[in-house]
Amino acid sequence: MAAARSFLGVPVYKPRVAFFELSSCEGCQLQLLNNEDTLPDFLSLVEVVNFREAMTGGTDDYEIAFVEGSVTRGDEIERLREVRGKAKTLVALGSCACFGGVNQLKNRFDPDWVKKEVYGDRQVESERAKPLEDIVTVDLRILGCPINKKEVEGIMVNLAIGKEIKTPKYPVCMECKANGNTCLFDLGEPCLGPITRAGCNSCCPNGRAGCWGCRGPAEDGNLAQMTVIMERYGFSKETIIDRLECFGGFSDYASQLRTIKLKNSS
Amino acid sequence: MIFRIIKKEELEKLFELLASGSRVIGPVETGHDRNSDPIYEFSEVSNFSEIRLDHTMTKLPAKKYFLPYKEDLAAFHMKGRDWDKSVDYHCDSPSVFFGLHACDINAFNRLDKVLLGSSYPMPYYAAKRKNMFIVGVDCVPGPYCFCRSMGADTALQGFDLFVTDLGKTYFIEILSDTAFNFLKRIKTSEPVEADHVRYMDIVSKKNMKFEAHVDTTDLTKILDMEFQSDIWKYWGDKCLACGTCANVCPTCYCYSVEETVSLDLQSAKKTRQLYSCNIIDFAEVSGGHNFRPERQTRLKYRYYHKHRGFVEAYEDSLCVGCGRCGEACLADITVPKVISSVRGGAV
Numbered sequence: 246m247a248a249a250r251s252f253l254g255v256p257v258y259k260p261r262v263a264f265f266e267l268s269s270c271e272g273c274q275l276q277l278l279n280n281e282d283t284l285p286d287f288l289s290l291v292e293v294v295n296f297r298e299a300m301t302g303g304t305d306d307y308e309i310a311f312v313e314g315s316v317t318r319g320d321e322i323e324r325l326r327e328v329r330g331k332a333k334t335l336v337a338l339g340s341c342a343c344f345g346g347v348n349q350l351k352n353r354f355d356p357d358w359v360k361k362e363v364y365g366d367r368q369v370e371s372e373r374a375k376p377l378e379d380i381v382t383v384d385l386r387i388l389g390c391p392i393n394k395k396e397v398e399g400i401m402v403n404l405a406i407g408k409e410i411k412t413p414k415y416p417v418c419m420e421c422k423a424n425g426n427t428c429l430f431d432l433g434e435p436c437l438g439p440i441t442r443a444g445c446n447s448c449c450p451n452g453r454a455g456c457w458g459c460r461g462p463a464e465d466g467n468l469a470q471m472t473v474i475m476e477r478y479g480f481s482k483e484t485i486i487d488r489l490e491c492f493g494g495f496s497d498y499a500s501q502l503r504t505i506k507l508k509n510s511s
Numbered sequence: 512m513i514f515r516i517i518k519k520e521e522l523e524k525l526f527e528l529l530a531s532g533s534r535v536i537g538p539v540e541t542g543h544d545r546n547s548d549p550i551y552e553f554s555e556v557s558n559f560s561e562i563r564l565d566h567t568m569t570k571l572p573a574k575k576y577f578l579p580y581k582e583d584l585a586a587f588h589m590k591g592r593d594w595d596k597s598v599d600y601h602c603d604s605p606s607v608f609f610g611l612h613a614c615d616i617n618a619f620n621r622l623d624k625v626l627l628g629s630s631y632p633m634p635y636y637a638a639k640r641k642n643m644f645i646v647g648v649d650c651v652p653g654p655y656c657f658c659r660s661m662g663a664d665t666a667l668q669g670f671d672l673f674v675t676d677l678g679k680t681y682f683i684e685i686l687s688d689t690a691f692n693f694l695k696r697i698k699t700s701e702p703v704e705a706d707h708v709r710y711m712d713i714v715s716k717k718n719m720k721f722e723a724h725v726d727t728t729d730l731t732k733i734l735d736m737e738f739q740s741d742i743w744k745y746w747g748d749k750c751l752a753c754g755t756c757a758n759v760c761p762t763c764y765c766y767s768v769e770e771t772v773s774l775d776l777q778s779a780k781k782t783r784q785l786y787s788c789n790i791i792d793f794a795e796v797s798g799g800h801n802f803r804p805e806r807q808t809r810l811k812y813r814y815y816h817k818h819r820g821f822v823e824a825y826e827d828s829l830c831v832g833c834g835r836c837g838e839a840c841l842a843d844i845t846v847p848k849v850i851s852s853v854r855g856g857a858v
Contacts, residue, residue: 290776
């Protein structure tokens with residue numbers, strides 16, 4: 246591991262950090278380890294004391310806990326409370342931890358049917374998928390499915406030198422236009438870019454795939470108008486709700502929408 | 512102004528002369544939209560055949576080449592407690608813009624007023640603007656175009672030469688000595704009376720084709736009178752606050768600046784990002800107070816800057832009527848509709 250760093254002659258804060266996962270694919274933690282050329286620099290900013298995916302052993306003496314995944318079982322609630330008790334700062338890592346993520350899609354179905362469909366007759370505990378903040382206080386949210394490694398690196402740098410951590414308040418459209426993309430609505434594709442928080446560098450629209458809202462709502466996102474537009478472009482209510490419900494960031498609005506009759510609904 | 516006539520095949524020769532020494536940016540077709548209409552964008556071109564001189568409005572202006580959406584203003588290299596600063600204007604060679612419509616040329620002229628003509632010119636813009644050669648091209652107004660209302664349907668300055676298709680030949684307006692010297696190297700002829708008549712005929716036919724109009728009579732005063740109008744709430748409720756109108760606008764230059772430190776803590780940079788006054792935190796200041804937290808006040812601000820404040824400061828609107836914002840707005844908010852509703856007090 247590289248030596249402790251300094252910035253403008255001042256030694257930087259090097260926090261003891263730990264990574265944990267609840268119900269998730271662990272893909273966000275994998276993202277952190279993916280970027281191998283910047284990994285040594287990343288590791289020089291923090292002291293990793295617990296990271297099951299990256300190291301053996303580990304201690305419970307940490308200051309910042311990054312928790313990936315949503316809460317779906319009683320033992321996860323206990324574990325999360327324990328982590329919260331030990332950590333000075335608790336960071337929700339990725340869409341599952343922030344909003345319930347893809348896991349919360351099951352919340353719209355009958356829980357017994359879901360269990361039967363996935364696990365058959367095996368007896369497993371699997372409750373409604375919840376974001377971390379339904380159980381404990383979350384100090385910082387790192388959005389995305391998966392998280393954007395560059396964004397996390399920026400956050401770690403700001404943490405080290407004591408600079409404010411900011412997430413864009415504007416929607417994905419800002420990044421999409423800057424990247425010179427043709428609007429997906431012009432191409433006849435639905436897209437949640439106008440209401441979803443940016444920070445992903447519009448990675449899905451860059452590949453001509455509409456946004457599914459994994460980073461949740463932008464601040465002051467005009468959800469009602471977005472629904473009107475989706476309708477005007479001929480997308481059905483189910484298409485709109487499917488998108489809004491996918492990652493959980495828009496779940497309140499999506500359930501509201503279920504009760505409203507739209508023109509295109511069958 | 513000096514006029515010349517060239518045969519159609521001579522334009523390609525002119526392109527090759529220009530392209531031999533500079534990069535050329537021109538309108539190209541990139542695909543088709545959901546209605547099977549062609550999509551145009553500005554792109555670097557190496558072959559004359561890629562350029563679509565008959566292009567209708569491009570989705571985005573050529574802004575990324577002269578006012579990049581993101582541009583590093585300065586880089587810093589740390590040396591103990593000190594640092595070295597380096598500044599790069601990101602303009603290594605001249606650029607040729609081949610095929611700009613009059614509205615986009617006028618956009619340059621209006622940007623020049625604030626970015627070159629003010630007390631503190633912007634060197635990053637100046638470096639690029641002073642190193643470009645512009646070939647303008649005539650056009651046919653589309654359904655969103657209202658450049659004629661904004662006095663931007665013809666370009667009187669700010670370009671090097673302007674090409675109008677007379678059918679069998681091109682009518683060339685020469686504005687710069689650079690252009691004059693380039694034209695010495697291809698075959699040209701003096702226009703005759705019939706060419707002038709044909710040119711005037713094409714211009715008057717173009718003027719009849721505008722479908723969108725904005726009445727700018729006394730607009731600065733009317734906007735002042737209608738500052739408290741309920742009409743702003745109507746448009747604010749529709750607005751997505753997504754910033755697209757500013758990003759597709761050839762004259763929107765507002766920006767934010769962010770400083771970032773590299774992961775190894777050895778360097779840092781200051782980056783300018785084009786911003787939009789419709790974005791929630793555009794008027795948020797230190798301490799968290801937001802002067803324009805509602806969508807309607809931000810949307811209104813955009814109209815006041817373009818159609819009132821800029822006119823009072825520079826005797827021109829900061830809108831050239833290219834119509835891109837109206838075409839791009841998913842919520843169907845267009846300048847002609849908004850201005851007409853403000854004037855009439857109803858949608």
